[in-house]
Amino acid sequence: MERSVLTVGGSDSGGGAGIQADLKTFAALGVHGLSVITAVTAQNTLGVREVFPIPAEMIASQLDALVEDFDISWAKTGMLFSPDAISLVAERLRELRCSVVVDPVIAAEAGGSLIAEGAILTLRDELIPVASVITPNIFEAEAITGVKVVDLESAREAAMRILDMGARAVVITGGHLDCRAAGMPADECVDLLVTKDAVACVSGKRREGGNHGVGCTYSAALTALLSMGMSLDDAVRQAHNFAARSIEGSRPVGHGAAPVDQTASLREDAERFRVISSLDHAVSMLRDEETFAELIPEVGSNIGMAIPGARSRADVAAVEGRIVRAGRRSHVSGCIRFGASRHIARIILAAMRFDMGIRAAMNIRLDENLLSEASRMGLRISSFDREEEPPGESTMSWGTARAIERLGAVPDIIWDGGGMGKEPMIRILGRDAVSVATVAIMLSRAVWKRCR
Numbered sequence: 187m188e189r190s191v192l193t194v195g196g197s198d199s200g201g202g203a204g205i206q207a208d209l210k211t212f213a214a215l216g217v218h219g220l221s222v223i224t225a226v227t228a229q230n231t232l233g234v235r236e237v238f239p240i241p242a243e244m245i246a247s248q249l250d251a252l253v254e255d256f257d258i259s260w261a262k263t264g265m266l267f268s269p270d271a272i273s274l275v276a277e278r279l280r281e282l283r284c285s286v287v288v289d290p291v292i293a294a295e296a297g298g299s300l301i302a303e304g305a306i307l308t309l310r311d312e313l314i315p316v317a318s319v320i321t322p323n324i325f326e327a328e329a330i331t332g333v334k335v336v337d338l339e340s341a342r343e344a345a346m347r348i349l350d351m352g353a354r355a356v357v358i359t360g361g362h363l364d365c366r367a368a369g370m371p372a373d374e375c376v377d378l379l380v381t382k383d384a385v386a387c388v389s390g391k392r393r394e395g396g397n398h399g400v401g402c403t404y405s406a407a408l409t410a411l412l413s414m415g416m417s418l419d420d421a422v423r424q425a426h427n428f429a430a431r432s433i434e435g436s437r438p439v440g441h442g443a444a445p446v447d448q449t450a451s452l453r454e455d456a457e458r459f460r461v462i463s464s465l466d467h468a469v470s471m472l473r474d475e476e477t478f479a480e481l482i483p484e485v486g487s488n489i490g491m492a493i494p495g496a497r498s499r500a501d502v503a504a505v506e507g508r509i510v511r512a513g514r515r516s517h518v519s520g521c522i523r524f525g526a527s528r529h530i531a532r533i534i535l536a537a538m539r540f541d542m543g544i545r546a547a548m549n550i551r552l553d554e555n556l557l558s559e560a561s562r563m564g565l566r567i568s569s570f571d572r573e574e575e576p577p578g579e580s581t582m583s584w585g586t587a588r589a590i591e592r593l594g595a596v597p598d599i600i601w602d603g604g605g606m607g608k609e610p611m612i613r614i615l616g617r618d619a620v621s622v623a624t625v626a627i628m629l630s631r632a633v634w635k636r637c638r
């Protein structure tokens with residue numbers, strides 16, 4: 187029987203945090219998630235309106251149903267709310283002998299208390315001792331220890347006290363830490379992992395986006411990754427990345443703190459797959475086209491395509507070693523890979539700054555006949571002149587932007603007449619690799635016919 191991962195916590199009716207966030211995270215990471223609901227909240231992105239604690243017997247009954255049927259080796263806790271619920275859950279998880287990640291939820295990001303008065307003491311005395319890992323943010327660490335967390339040193343001090351309370355490992359998440367005040371780069375986000383034997387930092391760039399539910403998502407991701415047998419160091423790093431991507435992928439829903447989107451990485455993986463498929467199809471179309479070899483320049487041709495919202499070369503796939511001419515045929519040397527072409531990536535990224543929908547480009551030889559066929563076909567054409575290029579620019583970024591500005595829109599064709607040691611060239615731009623390859627093939631057939 188495969189193992190399942192359990193979350194014990196509160197329901198967020200807004201779907202951003204709590205049990206809802208945990209189950210989405212488990213699903214995105216490919217583990218089967220179970221849930222025991224300890225409280226129902228009437229909550230949206232603006233805050234928590236009401237909390238209805240589930241009676242202890244019903245919490246126990248949910249646990250019984252799960253324990254009798256599933257193989258549970260990892261669990262996480264979130265909003266437990268009342269001292270009774272905390273005691274019960276702590277005792278039952280101890281009996282179960284499963285490993286536990288504790289997210290000591292105290293308040294909602296958008297406002298509203300998520301723990302009953304006085305329950306922090308129960309959390310400290312009964313739940314923390316069963317924690318394999320506990321993941322407080324700086325406010326939660328302060329509430330538990332009384333140590334004011336303002337920098338890495340005070341975070342370490344708070345973490346040491348939590349270790350003394352019985353947790354085996356502490357991750358103080360740094361999303362709320364004022365990095366500038368703590369003497370670190372302001373755009374940094376640092377999590378601090380502290381165990382009896384070691385202290386480690388996981389840092390990354392602070393991400394822009396909604397962050398409602400990020401704490402739940404982080405601890406759920408950590409639980410899922412640990413349940414797969416990953417080491418604590420690796421799981422802490424990967425959970426950080428997963429949470430960061432979920433922030434970046436957050437959707438503008440609701441009027442308040444937008445929820446993170448745990449499917450962001452899945453969506454991105456699907457986009458990367460679509461890009462590779464489109465390129466693969468485009469490349470075989472070009473390879474099978476007998477007239478196409480005539481269009482390949484001396485330096486070779488390349489075709490590339492970006493994922494939506496691409497930001498760097500790593501988001502643009504192309505042919506590793508270009509498409510070259512071998513006699514009368516074209517030959518594809520190398521595989522299709524993200525990051526494979528700086529040249530093509532610059533063209534596409536420059537075009538995407540003007541029109542996010544234009545995500546593919548390829549370069550072919552410049553030839554007067556090609557340009558006249560292109561204009562006969564009704565393609566929009568623009569150009570740039572290398573002589574006008576300011577020093578210190580990348581020709582591809584500058585030239586592409588220049589040609590777009592001249593036309594006032596992204597053209598289908600951008601050409602330049604070359605320069606010192608630079609071959610004259612045409613770039614075909616389009617929405618995807620297949621449509622770019624289709625234009626290239628239409629052009630090569632038209633020119634081939636005309637030359638017969």
Ligand SMILES: Cc1ncc(COP(=O)(O)O)c(N)n1
Pocket residue numbers: 195196197198203204205227229264265291293294295296300397398399400401402
């Ligand atoms: C049921 C429930 N559990 C946890 C949170 C904390 O999440 P956040 O701090 O992102 O609001 C929440 N708002 N609601």
